[in-house]
Amino acid sequence: MNALYLYSLWVRAWHWINALLFLVLILSGASMHFSGVTWLLAFETARPVHNVAGILLTLGWIVFVLGNLLTDNGRFYRIHWRGWLTRMTEQSWYYAVGIFRNAPHPFHPSESEKFNELQKLTYLGVMYALMPLLIVSGWAFLLVPYLPETLFGIGSVWVVAMTHLTVAYLLVLFLLTHLYIITTGTTLFSNHRAMITGWHREDV
């Protein structure tokens, strides 16, 4: 059994707070978007809940970016282009075919590489493209009086609303696949355990 300490305390704390905020934002956001559906939150409740969770998510994202800049956690997100395509193909092939043939994992975490190439690309896209778009469009709802009347020839409120909605759906899609993919570790719950204890364990 090989054990590696891959998830420092601040990363774990940020991850679980972020996860909780994601769930709250999805529930309250859906309650506002599909207002009137009985099994969702009341609109008047959902609105402040969504806004407060959104503010906290913004703060969390700032902590994440600063944490990656100020600690060595940022190194795990650097893409190494040499052999990148091969590693991507191997990883995709494993998820698409190899996993059903009980093939061995093509990637094994180490002290220098915590994520496989697919994970890395997904997390980079989510944290440095979708999240900023989500946060900026969320705050833009508040700052609409200061925006131009139209953006790209379309009413600015609509541009803001559609950006927020589309990015939110993409992040729900991410959450769904993330929840599934983390079960593809050594055991069903080995990745969950790693994000709780900080230690990644696998049979050598």
Add this chain to the structure above:
Amino acid sequence: MHCPELLSAMPESALAAVFRTRLYRVSVDWFRQVTATPQTMNPPGGRPWWVGWLDPIGRGSIRNLPAVLALLGAGQVLAADVLDDAQKAVERKACLVCHQMETIAYRDPTTGEIRDLHIDRDRFAQSNHAALACTRCHDKDYVRYPHRQGSADEALTCAGCHDDDPKFERYRFKAVEAEFDRSVHVRENPDRQHPGLKQQKLTCFSCHNAHVFRATQPGEAIEQIVQGHNRVCMSCHTAFQDPTQVSHAWLPNREAHWKAVRCLDCHTQQSALPSHEILPAGQGVRSCDDCHSKGSTLLNQLYSYRSEQAIASQGLLSTAVFNQAYVVGMSRNVLIDRLALGLLGLTLLGLIAHGVGRYRAYLAKRSQA
């Protein structure tokens, strides 16, 4: 000659003009600085700083002279303004002695029509023109009574007074005039003799009563703004007040729309400020989508107004938490919803299928072991 005597010897208007200038403002700024740091004016062991103010022209108070001048100047300007306001008030009161009577009217000798001359005193006091002297707009000859027939009437328009004033730039009075000229009211009555106006010319004042007009202010309830705007239309289009009439019967929740939406929102081209280019009845908005979906200007306008109002009254942080500007349905888009929910559904099915495949592989591995 002491300064106050010198000042009082100058004509009031000249002095007021002097102290309305930069010198006055600089002096007042200096005065503020001096009063904000009184200890600097108080030499060690000397008199308390405020003694000089009690005896401004006395011994040793020469350093206070600019401030004294500023004070006296401010007093002169203030007195001039107060006097000016008082004169206007006296004039308004004189006019309202008669014109506040609800029954005051006269029969137009040409048309035989009764013309109402009543001015609602309270509503006038709340109007944007409340501080003006009546003769600012009306002919000077009106100050004499009985009014001479030749005094009637002035070729007033809103743009005539407001067009060049940068204070009113955002209301774009020049554009309003052009829009009004293109409106159905003028197009159908190019000689501006609207049949409903009984021989009176169609002007700004056919719709906007200058004696009660009050521009919308941030903070006013939207329902009140809607009612205020619609009241203008209803003052001529009285048939719409009859609940049994069939106009707009095609409109779902007609009464709810009439309470929440201005007539202008459907009967003009939508823009940031209400347009004065009233469209013919057949060209009004009939599509629900124009207001209730993609990039509607109306939605933009409503959301911006509510947001601005919330930030002004509650502050940025409170608005960030309670943002009451959000309108139900403003982020709805049937296409995005369907595509996204479809994609999520397919992904979920794909993940379930993947999970089943993994489980079968696990069973196969176990049976081999």
